[in-house]
Amino acid sequence: MTRHLFSTCTAVLLLAGSASAQQKATITGVPEIPFTSVPNFLKLPAGEYLGEAVAVATNSKGNIFVYHRRDTTRLFEFDKNGTFIKEIGKGYYGFEFAHSVRVDKDDNIWTVDEGANLVTKFSPDGKVLMVIGRRPPAVDGPVVTPGPNPPAQKYILCRPSDVGFDPQGNIFISDGYCNNRVVKYDKNGRFVAQAGSEKAGKELGEFNLPHGLQVDGRGHVWVADRTNNRYQELDNDLKPIKEITNLGTGWTLCISAGPHQYIFFSNSNPNGNPPGSWQNTGEIYKGELDGTILGKFGKPGKIVPGFQVVHKIDCRNPNELILGEIESWRVQKYILQPAPPRTAGGERR
Amino acid sequence: MTRFIYALLTATVVAAMPLSAQNAAPALNFDSAPAPLVLPDDIYLGEVGGVATNSRGEIFVYTRTGHPTLSMGTARPFAHGGSRLFQFDRNGKFAREIGQGLYGFLFAAQVRVDPQDNLWVVDEMSAMVMKFDPQGRVALLLGRKPEAIQNPPRAGGPGAGGEGGGGRGGGPPGAGAQQDVFNRPTDVGWDAQGNIFVADGRGNARVAKFSKDGVFVKSWGQKGTAPGQFASVDSIAVDAQGNVYAADGGNMRIQVFDNNGTFKTEIKNVGNAQAICITTAANQVMYVSNSNPPNDLDTAGEIYKMRLDGSMIGKFGRAGKLLKEFGTVNAIDCRGENTLYVGEVGNFRVQKLTIH
Numbered sequence: 001m002t003r004h005l006f007s008t009c010t011a012v013l014l015l016a017g018s019a020s021a022q023q024k025a026t027i028t029g030v031p032e033i034p035f036t037s038v039p040n041f042l043k044l045p046a047g048e049y050l051g052e053a054v055a056v057a058t059n060s061k062g063n064i065f066v067y068h069r070r071d072t073t074r075l076f077e078f079d080k081n082g083t084f085i086k087e088i089g090k091g092y093y094g095f096e097f098a099h100s101v102r103v104d105k106d107d108n109i110w111t112v113d114e115g116a117n118l119v120t121k122f123s124p125d126g127k128v129l130m131v132i133g134r135r136p137p138a139v140d141g142p143v144v145t146p147g148p149n150p151p152a153q154k155y156i157l158c159r160p161s162d163v164g165f166d167p168q169g170n171i172f173i174s175d176g177y178c179n180n181r182v183v184k185y186d187k188n189g190r191f192v193a194q195a196g197s198e199k200a201g202k203e204l205g206e207f208n209l210p211h212g213l214q215v216d217g218r219g220h221v222w223v224a225d226r227t228n229n230r231y232q233e234l235d236n237d238l239k240p241i242k243e244i245t246n247l248g249t250g251w252t253l254c255i256s257a258g259p260h261q262y263i264f265f266s267n268s269n270p271n272g273n274p275p276g277s278w279q280n281t282g283e284i285y286k287g288e289l290d291g292t293i294l295g296k297f298g299k300p301g302k303i304v305p306g307f308q309v310v311h312k313i314d315c316r317n318p319n320e321l322i323l324g325e326i327e328s329w330r331v332q333k334y335i336l337q338p339a340p341p342r343t344a345g346g347e348r349r
Numbered sequence: 350m351t352r353f354i355y356a357l358l359t360a361t362v363v364a365a366m367p368l369s370a371q372n373a374a375p376a377l378n379f380d381s382a383p384a385p386l387v388l389p390d391d392i393y394l395g396e397v398g399g400v401a402t403n404s405r406g407e408i409f410v411y412t413r414t415g416h417p418t419l420s421m422g423t424a425r426p427f428a429h430g431g432s433r434l435f436q437f438d439r440n441g442k443f444a445r446e447i448g449q450g451l452y453g454f455l456f457a458a459q460v461r462v463d464p465q466d467n468l469w470v471v472d473e474m475s476a477m478v479m480k481f482d483p484q485g486r487v488a489l490l491l492g493r494k495p496e497a498i499q500n501p502p503r504a505g506g507p508g509a510g511g512e513g514g515g516g517r518g519g520g521p522p523g524a525g526a527q528q529d530v531f532n533r534p535t536d537v538g539w540d541a542q543g544n545i546f547v548a549d550g551r552g553n554a555r556v557a558k559f560s561k562d563g564v565f566v567k568s569w570g571q572k573g574t575a576p577g578q579f580a581s582v583d584s585i586a587v588d589a590q591g592n593v594y595a596a597d598g599g600n601m602r603i604q605v606f607d608n609n610g611t612f613k614t615e616i617k618n619v620g621n622a623q624a625i626c627i628t629t630a631a632n633q634v635m636y637v638s639n640s641n642p643p644n645d646l647d648t649a650g651e652i653y654k655m656r657l658d659g660s661m662i663g664k665f666g667r668a669g670k671l672l673k674e675f676g677t678v679n680a681i682d683c684r685g686e687n688t689l690y691v692g693e694v695g696n697f698r699v700q701k702l703t704i705h
Binding site: 072086087089090091092093094095096126127128130131134135137138139141142153154155156188189190191 | 388390391392393394395396412413414415416417419428431455456473474498533643644645646647669670671676695696697698
């Protein structure tokens with residue numbers, strides 16, 4: 001009975017959540033960036049399919065990793081032309097419900113699994129090097145999470161969402177759907193600090209569903225604070241620097257490589273929103289690290305080049321984005337034209 | 350609510366855990382071989398329940414490789430899958446899988462090899478102890494996997510035959526009922542006559558003795574802190590005289606019993622004794638892991654080498670993710686007194702250690 005009540009409560013919360021989830025961006029006057037979508041970019045062998053393509057990342061050679069939810073959660077590697085190479089982690093204990101994949105500067109592959117509550121570091125050839133978190137033991141029985149979140153613990157993650165790395169190799173994890181925090185570990189996996197807690201909050205340095213995370217070349221940590229409809233920038237010690245509140249719902253973000261880094265923000269539009277949201281959400285913004293927005297592109301749609309729903313962006317090359325979509329079970333490659341030059345006087349609205 | 354109370358209890362226990370159980374023990378020098386096991390590209394270790402070697406140096410690993418799947422569309426939802434048993438040659442090269450698709454492989458607890466090179470596999474969720482002959486054929490089974498998994502779990506808990514439980518009858522978990530089914534068993538050992546001792550375990554809190562043919566003889570222990578009682582029985586070993594060493598990690602001790610279960614003594618100052626191993630040669634010694642809890646890398650984690658009277662020889666290691674660090678050790682193989690295989694829950698790996 002108690003369990004049934006919990007289910008009912010959860011359902012009510014979910015409904016309430018989706019009704020108020022999507023927010024129109026309030027920024028105005030942002031120029032459109034022209035783009036093309038490469039048709040049928042990924043080439044799967046016959047009989048292979050993608051599921052919800054929640055995560056995509058490239059390594060230094062341009063190889064593409066897609067971490068997706070099929071019959072089970074799977075990690076596929078493709079070459080830079082989109083030709084399937086191999087599967088990594090077949091049957092691996094840390095794969096249960098995919099959420100993110102990222103590649104570090106040494107081409108190690110990191111998966112974030114919100115079902116297994118695990119972040120795993122794989123070597124470039126797919127061997128497990130490090131695990132952070134612990135999977136709920138099956139012997140404890142089927143788990144339904146009731147009531148308020150238990151206190152966040154240093155080495156236990158609760159539906160983590162994303163991972164990033166600073167130039168020193170420190171590890172940052174957004175954690176997640178039941179904790180509401182960002183955790184910093186050193187390169188050997190030892191806890192250093194956290195911002196936020198198990199409790200959702202609205203203040204700077206607090207989060208309500210931290211859903212995406214990236215670290216820039218200065219070691220600043222950027223967080224897509226989804227249910228708060230904003231992005232936050234934290235310093236390397238996780239002290240808040242600023243928030244960006246005019247780009248709609250902060251679903252995910254990406255920071256490009258190289259000396260001049262750009263940042264992409266996605267106001268992704270899932271199914272289940274009230275009528276009308278397709279007309280004014282779903283777009284991706286391109287900006288500078290100082291928060292200046294340079295342009296935007298894309299809109300919702302079930303047919304390419306529409307988005308349904310962008311969940312992770314790879315932007316190693318800021319003019320060639322790889323986009324993983326949940327609800328269309330696909331990956332698109334977008335070729336962007338470089339952002340238009342600044343307007344006279346440098347005005348940037 | 351119950352879950353919340355568990356969480357609170359866990360937090361309390363963790364807070365009370367000493368940073369190092371036995372600071373006075375001298376530090377032993379040791380090395381960890383890089384990549385001691387070579388796995389094919391499509392084989393991954395998960396949480397390692399057990400690691401053991403046979404007389405030829407072949408290595409067996411019982412590991413949690415995925416989720417047990419709960420069947421739907423049935424009057425008796427049952428769980429299947431979730432753990433696998435791998436064999437490696439003495440150089441660590443993958444040789445084969447044993448027991449693929451076996452009915453009792455759900456949540457790996459332990460693997461041990463007896464003096465005749467039979468394999469003994471303990472599964473915490475199927476609540477079975479499975480003996481394989483050296484060729485990998487099933488030879489003897491103790492306990493029974495529950496026919497159905499109750500979701501939500503049946504009132505009365507695992508011992509009442511609900512999730513993880515051993516089937517029929519019995520009292521509430523931890524009551525120490527005299528019976529031949531288990532509730533979250535963790536380990537197995539044998540005396541020189543071949544009698545079988547099962548650590549049972551984390552649902553029950555007792556040691557069950559069987560004859561070498563698998564006939565239930567007796568059991569002892571129940572939940573508690575007094576001598577002969579256990580918080581849990583996490584690991585077990587039997588010395589050459591037939592004394593039984595039962596690791597009672599939750600009570601921060603190892604209890605020593607004679608062959609019929611009469612309490613003899615307890616060994617304290619070993620912290621959370623989660624994995625123990627007694628060497629086989631004359632002048633037996635014991636290794637004990639003060640395993641760190643999975644939610645904390647900043648406490649405990651070291652392994653002790655001690656005499657059977659409980660006096661310390663030395664200690665080594667600490668909790669962590671690097672080589673020579675340990676993530677919740679659940680298994681130690683000490684066939685070679687100074688060459689250990691250590692299985693870790695936290696780091697999804699086996700380390701091969703040389704103790705100097």
